[in-house]
Amino acid sequence: MLNQIRPAIVMIVVTTAVTGLLYPIAMTGAAQALFPNQANGSLVEKDGKVIGSALIGQSFTSDRYFHGRPSATTGADPNDATKTVAAPYNAVNSMGSNLGPTSASLITRIKGDVATLQAQNPNMPVPMDLVTTSGSGLDPDISPDDAYFQIPRVAKARNMDEAKLRTIVDAAVEGRELGVLGEPVVNVLALNRALDASMNQ
Structure with missing residues (x-):
């Protein structure tokens, strides 16, 4: 049973890390580098x-x-x-x-x-x-x-x-x-x- 659950847990952790952490950090960094004024609210x-x-x-x-x-x-x-x-x-x-x-x-x-x-x-x-x-x-x-x-x-x-x-x-x-x-x-x-x-x- 553990062999069946392990892939699901690994997939959840990897997907969460990629889409919930790495991707937002990358997009935030790119926005700050390319469009800092707009990324900060066009203040x-x-x-x-x-x-x-x-x-x-x-x-x-x-x-x-x-x-x-x-x-x-x-x-x-x-x-x-x-x-x-x-x-x-x-x-x-x-x-x-x-x-x-x-x-x-x-x-x-x-x-x-x-x-x-x-x-x-x-x-x-x-x-x-x-x-x-x-x-x-x-x-x-x-x-x-x-x-x-x-x-x-x-x-x-x-x-x-x-x-x-x-x-x-x-x-x-x-x-x-x-x-x-x-x-x-x-x-x-x-x-x-x-x-x-x-x-x-």
Whole structure:
């Protein structure tokens, strides 16, 4: 009987060592050697301090900054562990709202957001992705239309020329990958950093 069990045990040990230890170590080492920034989370630093990640959005609420898409992520309620509270861009709880197009609460929220945005810029139609959440709730990017729509608000808050601000947005637009994959996007954190840097020049 031992002769029959021994090969199975050896196979389990060898397979566990190869797929559970050697392979992950090799892949981690290769990633650190070839793509260290991406392997470590695409962290963004300022003055030696981590201020975010290029892969996870942040909640910018000041009129002086460009805002990202709404985020439906939640976190634990500090007053009641059985409940949750809104926690925009909570990376430990990636999720969408799961509300469908017939949801009354979703329709009410979107109508309110559209009204607020139209008041800020009545000369342009509100881009739909500026009032809808992404599937992950962590999207760090917005469309160029979203960024252009926000120019009057940011320019007014910073007492800045809109044409100069448009130039900054133009420079922040990232084209399609390999020229054909996906859509052009603007990373909100990168755009806001470029905006702050332009004010210091």
